Structures are given as structure tokens and as C-alpha cells.
Amino acid sequence: AQSVGASMHEMARSYRAVMQDETLKSLGKDLSSLHDAALKAQAGVPDFLRNKPADDPMRQTYRDGIDKLLKQIELAQSYVKMGQLNKAKEAAKKIAPIRNTYHRKLGI
Numbered sequence: 001a002q003s004v005g006a007s008m009h010e011m012a013r014s015y016r017a018v019m020q021d022e023t024l025k026s027l028g029k030d031l032s033s034l035h036d037a038a039l040k041a042q043a044g045v046p047d048f049l050r051n052k053p054a055d056d057p058m059r060q061t062y063r064d065g066i067d068k069l070l071k072q073i074e075l076a077q078s079y080v081k082m083g084q085l086n087k088a089k090e091a092a093k094k095i096a097p098i099r100n101t102y103h104r105k106l107g108i
């Protein structure tokens with residue numbers, strides 16, 4: 001499995017593309033890449049947690065953040081499926097504050 005850092009870089013690339021998309025087709029494709037990368041991040045353990053105890057509360061914080069991220073991506077995807085480009089783009093914009101909140105909570 002690849003490192004969480006590598007998955008985060010894939011997420012960054014896909015999210016940049018998502019924010020530039022102006023068609024349902026390209027937005028759907030880039031949200032799908034973002035979702036794939038977020039699932040890879042979910043399957044991994046970030047470097048900073050490797051030496052921490054199994055019950056360290058930061059592990060739950062990490063899981064919560066990835067769950068919120070996946071839910072927000074899925075919300076945007078549901079608008080794409082309904083053909084609602086503006087709603088999908090609005091939902092996608094709300095991914096950035098989730099990123100910022102959890103990077104801050106985790107000291108990234």
C-alpha cells in the first residue's frame with residue numbers, strides 16, 4: 001500500500017482539477033479520482049501516528065476527518081448524478097475547510 005503522504009498528493013492533484021472543472025463530465029471524473037485517493041488515505045496510517053499507542057485519540061481524529069471528507073465528496077458526486085453542476089461545485093468548495101480543519105487538528 002502507498003503512504004498516506006502519497007495519497008494526499010494525489011488528492012491535492014484531483015482536488016485542484018475539481019475546482020477548475022466547468023462540465024459535469026470532467027467534474028464527475030475528477031471527483032471519482034479524488035474519492036479513490038481518499039479511500040487509499042483511509043486504508044493507510046499516517047507517518048506521525050506510526051509510533052503512537054493504539055489508543056491515541058489522534059487515530060480517531062484521523063478516521064473522523066477522512067469520513068467527513070468522503071461524505072462531502074459523495075455529496076458532490078450525488079449532485080453530478082442529478083445533473084446539478086452549480087450545486088456540485090458548491091459542495092466541492094466545502095472540501096477545503098474540512099482539509100484545513102483536520103490538518104490543523106492533526107498539526108499538519
Ligand code: HEM
Pocket residue numbers: 004005006008009011012013015045046047048061062063064065066069095098099102103106108
Ligand atoms: C482534499 C482534501 C485534502 C488535500 C488536498 C490534502 C492535501 C495534503 C497534502 C498536500 C499533504 C502533504 C503530503 C506530504 O507532503 O507528505 C497532506 C498531508 C496530510 N494530510 Fe491532507 N489533505 C486533504 C485532506 C485531509 C484530511 C481530511 C485529513 C484528516 C483526516 C488529512 C490528513 C493529513 C495527514 C495526516 C497528512 C500527513 C501525511 C503523512 O505524511 O503521513 N488531510 N495533505
